[in-house]
Amino acid sequence: MTAVGEPDVRVEAASSANGAPAGESGVRQVVGPGLQPTLAELSRPGRGSSKVPHPPADAMDRISATHRRAQPLGLPELNEPEVIRHFVNLSQLNYSVDTGFYPLGSCTMKYNPKINEWAARLRGFAALHPLAPDDTAQGTLEMLWELEQWLAEISGMAAVTLQPAAGAHGELTGILMIRAYHHSRGDTERNEVIVPDSSHGTNPATASMAGFKTVTIKSDEAGQVDLAALRAALGPRTAAVMLTNPSTLGLFEKGIEALLDAVHGAGALAYMDGANMNAVLGKFRPGRAGFDVMHFNTHKTFSTPHGGGGPGAGPVAVNEKLVPFLPWPRVLRTPPSDGPGDARFRLERRGERPASIGRVRSYQGSVGVLVRAYAYMLAHGGEGLEQVSEDAVLAANYLKQRVRGAYQVPYAQVSKHEFVASAQEIRARTGVRMLDIAKRLIDYGFHPPTIYFPLTVEEGMLVEPTETESRETLDAFADALIAIAAEAERDPELVRGAPYDSPVRRLDEATAARQPDLRWRPMTGAEPVCPQ
Amino acid sequence: MTAVGEPDVRVEAASSANGAPAGESGVRQVVGPGLQPTLAELSRPGRGSSKVPHPPADAMDRISATHRRAQPLGLPELNEPEVIRHFVNLSQLNYSVDTGFYPLGSCTMKYNPKINEWAARLRGFAALHPLAPDDTAQGTLEMLWELEQWLAEISGMAAVTLQPAAGAHGELTGILMIRAYHHSRGDTERNEVIVPDSSHGTNPATASMAGFKTVTIKSDEAGQVDLAALRAALGPRTAAVMLTNPSTLGLFEKGIEALLDAVHGAGALAYMDGANMNAVLGKFRPGRAGFDVMHFNTHKTFSTPHGGGGPGAGPVAVNEKLVPFLPWPRVLRTPPSDGPGDARFRLERRGERPASIGRVRSYQGSVGVLVRAYAYMLAHGGEGLEQVSEDAVLAANYLKQRVRGAYQVPYAQVSKHEFVASAQEIRARTGVRMLDIAKRLIDYGFHPPTIYFPLTVEEGMLVEPTETESRETLDAFADALIAIAAEAERDPELVRGAPYDSPVRRLDEATAARQPDLRWRPMTGAEPVCPQ
Amino acid sequence: MTYGPHTTTDRQEMLAALGIESVDELFADIPAAMRAKGLDLPPAEDELSLAQRLEALAGRNRVGMATFLGAGAYRHHIPPTVDQILSRGEFYTSYTPYQPEISQGTLQTIYEYQSLIAELTGLDVVSASHYDGGAATAEAALMTVRATRRERVLVSRAVHRHFVDTTRTYFEGGQMTLDELPTLDDGTTDLAALERELADPERPVAGVILGQPNAFGILEPMAEAASLAHAAGALFVAVVEPVSLAVLAPPAEYEADIAVGEGQPLGIALQYGGPYLGLLASRADLVRQVPGRLVGRTTDIDGRRAYVMTLRAREQDIRRDKAASNICTNQALCALAATVYLATLGPHGLRDVAALGAARARDLELALADAGAPRLHSGEYLNEFAVRVPDAPRVHAALLERDIVAGLPLAEWYPDDPELSDALLVCATEVTTADEISRFSAALREVIG
């Protein structure tokens, strides 16, 4: 992209090519990114054409007036070409894995294979109704059943539910099972969940949501759970300890054996947040190690797309203790195990397993997402998945090695799939913050890493390269980080002003929060009540 | 897109985010357009993974060494993520109908409906082998047969062949039929084809390709065929007259009755180039008017995508005289017409119709393109297609009206789907050429119209808005043209330097032609012979 | 098949840069006793073999039948514009728009989504998305608890069974209680019972939840229910079906405080249950209680209009255990599908979809009544209703053999209700054809005998 420079060659047309109102998004890029008016602004009464047959004129007559919509529906009216142009142009304003390197720590922004997209759109999968009789859903049921077996193998657990819609949802499912377990044993006083301060925000939020009190314990110098603090916190009120492993610092919890002993010794259960499983596939099986329950994030470990924020899937694996409490409906196979003979599959019926915690969502899972995870796992096989983890860990350590020096690397330990680096010294010397460095990376063509997370490291960034990025890309990214560190010394204002070369520049987030504008003005009818 | 300006904020990394070699495409845009290294530059030995099963090791042993490839095959080795990223980034360097207004005259850059894309990918259509037995191809055969009937209705002709792959290919097919017709009557001396000077380049090129001598006649002041000149040129050697109607000036040939009388009077046949049928659907039926043969461009009139230069389809319609000479295989229906009863369809067999000029291509047509045309025609119906032409013509005349004044409009007559305007006066006053104005339009967010075509108008542009662009867009484009005319007076250098805001700026075309570089350096083996 | 780029040389050079010999050294931090020794999984497949396997699996599902199954998830025509946009890598391979400068595509589409759902419901604050209708209902129930600081929620038994199930699961073990309201013969919720429950001073009610249409397809007296709830200081939650809002009164009109629903009908494929889209809209003054993401409009430092995630102090990554919900990854791409769907159809198109479904449902009603399966409830319905069929489960199975999915046997949802043991819940939409309806009624006649 050319950076034109001279303001006098900037187009100042009264109305721009995209039909945006003058002065709103008047400056527009020709090829590629162009800020867009809203659908409401593009709307003209009478536009659009019939996508379905016209209903008979009296179709609604049988519905009484109280039930019928009185006011006309205020949706935008566009014709198909405008709809397409709007969204295609909007799409080009996004940075994405398909356009560049996206080392967002804790998010595992790996490549999303295209066969997965193809598979999920196969009519047999896509058009199947969630309440389809079991006999008509044998293909999908078999797929789900196999996927459960594979996740059980990877986790070293006894069984898996595919129902949860995301990692956080998996956490909730797991925590509810833990409560059901304690209650089933008459152990009803356990109302606390312990989480380390470096845990992902969903962990304490989940505990609260399930009605537990959250007890936070500090990590030690080395970024590991402080075993003494844990022991002190454990007690007869402890229902569970939630541990992210590898942690959000990209570190494997070394003291895991002692830790699990302590947890179990206190009668509590151990929940492992498995969002970071991309580091340890085939290397570490949480169930075997002694965890009682864990969740996966298919949109991290198993390459299902992140979709601009979702959808994902958060399967939960449990050990024998918790099997009775799994959400219903489970997928059942006859004969039960992977034996010979023609297998039939079915869903559990209502009430069939009374100890179940119940449903955690409308239907049996984000099957369209799970098909993709299934395809991914089958593409790799066991060895391929191990290779994934090896490459992810190698890339993270290599990149850490490359930027060490220009940035502080607070933890000496070998990293897993991601690492933390800090700009604390840069800030002290130059005033340039990690936020500025992140924004400056945008000008260099990269998506910034996760910054200021985990909150325990000052001026930190969490960098997760994943296994699908080439060494050339890793090197280019390291070069950019080093170059920016040098820019910060030479010309801090330059870095603080970044980004320059993006569709928009830094935003006024304060006003957005003070005077929230969460929708366009209603297209018909009353003025909107402005949220406070 | 922000125009950053200050060179010091430009990224000058040694290697850029896309892994391009330093100094080659070192400056890279983050979001959206990024110039890309070549596949060869991205290649690393050993990359990529298995898309098909590995063959047995001895698979090729039975083939003798003389037939086998000795040197390793020099194709680039990339992994799937890099492939996708490469092409996604490249795509964003393109201007397209899906991103903006594309008023390229003579090309009918209308919107390509998305249901057409969906339809062409239906497995039943997409996976059908070209030599599939007729019994297994009834759906496609019926579709093709119906499409032929519809095009016959629109053209007012007796029959249609769907075989030609594009407009020029249709022209060749038509001209070869004309020759076959004359020859069949023992009339073997006709070796000339007359074309007006305003005709599309494919018309004379087709005549030459078919072994005819091209006789060019001038247009008159009003942009119409000069009837006197035509009469003078016609004679016993005239095989055909090829006429584009509406013409490439966007004008309907008013003297068509006299013209056709003259042509037929001389024993010649009249070919109508129907590339511009978008102007007269349901308004003018060439066969009824007296033309003997014509072609359609589905990628213009019937919304099949232009694909960055193709593929298209160029069906040819003929009157009764020429039916025997149509290329084989035709699609046959039993019972023959659209009567009641279960219809069966089949393709003609080899030798079944000896007068046929033969095949003009490998198989029976660009069926994947024709499905899209079929869907388009059915979406519109007869009235809808008439509305298309009315709206296309209205848009062209409206836009002409809006820019008249700032530009010269050489022909007074009402325009059809496109119009010619000229920057002759601007050039005389300011030195700014039409080329400069076109390039400046890029900065305003528009694809330039066709320029310097037809060659008969100085500093001309041929503007074809099509019926799928909104009035807001037409107005914004007119505003831009008017603004640029003003810029040319005020600051001619500004306009001459355009474009500024595109992925690359004006190109060194002279060097490209003098020292052609038509491929990257061979990846294995010998140095390339540089084309002269 | 793997997707990684590393060649053996790449790996060796990176190891060398780290000064180590083998990648095993990078895993030395895993206690030896816990080191796994590989995985017992099926062998890796190349892409072609994988494609063949997936096609075979998909082919084993029977999706080509005449189906009258709805019950919360509906077959609709999805304009191909939706998938054209959804398959753009720029949308589906990006993530949560943490960096607004390079995420305006996602941010603006979410803002548009919020606006469109606000237009449909008449409620001004729309959460960027929840997992599905069930999860959204549960979140709304929790929201009424937070907003009122009361702990009891009333839900009609005629709210989608699975939404009630889900809410119950979310409530399980906490301090909160969820009580069900009975229904009347006409299929509507018993408002007298509601009034009684609300009157209990010992157990103040946080929220009242009714469906419109309800789980039997019946239209509820929403305005009356809302005013009863409000009179008792409770919030009123409407569970709505979004396509129906093109023709039915919007929740704001009957003074719902919160509207939730399943967004699947808005351009999302059935996919055996997900990913779907949880709709959640509320009155503006409840904004701080709203779970999940919100996108607001603002400007950048150059004054250009731009969008950003806002009011984030409700979210888990900022507030941790004080967050309004634990939701993180949500359903952004499904919300995009809904946005493209609504933009493509427009107000008239959506109305046509809803009204045509209603018309086809009426045809279905008449055809089934004629075949011996009259309606079960007397209340008004839109495009879904229950019919009474002797020996419903057997009839359902027999019809399946004739390639007809005769809706849902309501006994699956209400096994303990003898009233419903002979009921089938059937629906029609704009894609239901006259031919399908007559095949259904003919086969039914045959099977009932």
Added chain:
Amino acid sequence: MTYGPHTTTDRQEMLAALGIESVDELFADIPAAMRAKGLDLPPAEDELSLAQRLEALAGRNRVGMATFLGAGAYRHHIPPTVDQILSRGEFYTSYTPYQPEISQGTLQTIYEYQSLIAELTGLDVVSASHYDGGAATAEAALMTVRATRRERVLVSRAVHRHFVDTTRTYFEGGQMTLDELPTLDDGTTDLAALERELADPERPVAGVILGQPNAFGILEPMAEAASLAHAAGALFVAVVEPVSLAVLAPPAEYEADIAVGEGQPLGIALQYGGPYLGLLASRADLVRQVPGRLVGRTTDIDGRRAYVMTLRAREQDIRRDKAASNICTNQALCALAATVYLATLGPHGLRDVAALGAARARDLELALADAGAPRLHSGEYLNEFAVRVPDAPRVHAALLERDIVAGLPLAEWYPDDPELSDALLVCATEVTTADEISRFSAALREVIG
């Protein structure tokens, strides 16, 4: 359903701006006698109805059979990367890159396409695309005529029948002649006959065309044929199948001057015959004779690498009747498919496709021979060959009833050759399964009886 944006108001205002009352006035230039009065076409369909109709039509084709049909168009695994890229509007809704500043996406991909086909063939100048294999062969024949100023072309009868047909059509009526060369029993072209024809001083030969593999699937002695052609001052044209070039000697190696072929196997769906991709590559010194577009690499005024259409003085829009060809719209999107296909597979992947096809073909040969259908020719083959089956057309029809497409009865191509009346041309590719092969041989055994 139309796609236009104009509302009635828009139209009225535009008419008003033109000072006219009715749109009819804009058509007043069409002579009254010639004014059509509407069209007798089926009524407009809404999108849903249209989708249902198209699905019904597509469903009437039988594409799920075990098929051994090749004959110039081949079933292959198409990696989903191809369609991901092809369905990007930026590629498929743009046109010929007349404005290089905003067309670098198309231009670079064409340059890459040229380079990739150059790698495959060993020939340095690759035309951006022709309509298909037949049209490319005809263009190559014309090219030899232009380059040598001779008017006679020799083509083996074992070049794809339709390519020969097409070339004959292109030659028809002009001054040029096309003569066919016979084949030997082993299925190869009779080189002695070639030598004789080349020796005729009265009728000098411009070009000699042979297929590799040829229409019987047989490998030809290309080097010998090329040297005979060159000795007589003629150009040698090889008709190649691109996937086979991963394992067979490239045309440059046997000194072909021009290589042409059908590019469909490179990631393009069968689609009942098109759109396909005409490959055409030639020696560098023939560049001025090459028909069609060429893209070259250059720089922009800021020194950035950039691509542009070049050597355009061969093209119809510049040279009119002096152009090298009339081709204008070509097959750019199909060339893009081939580019993505080749980039996805890489050299090893393409080799695997070719070698696996050869291996499966060998399995097929053995299975059919065992079932009573031995090979017809003794020459070497890659993945396609002819077998002798008594009463071939009847057998073919009987197998079709068993859902097997038993290749092509060669009698359809050579109706006058009794040698071929009992021959079926069959092929295998990497997608052919062992199960399909055994179904074929079992059914064949049954049908032959």
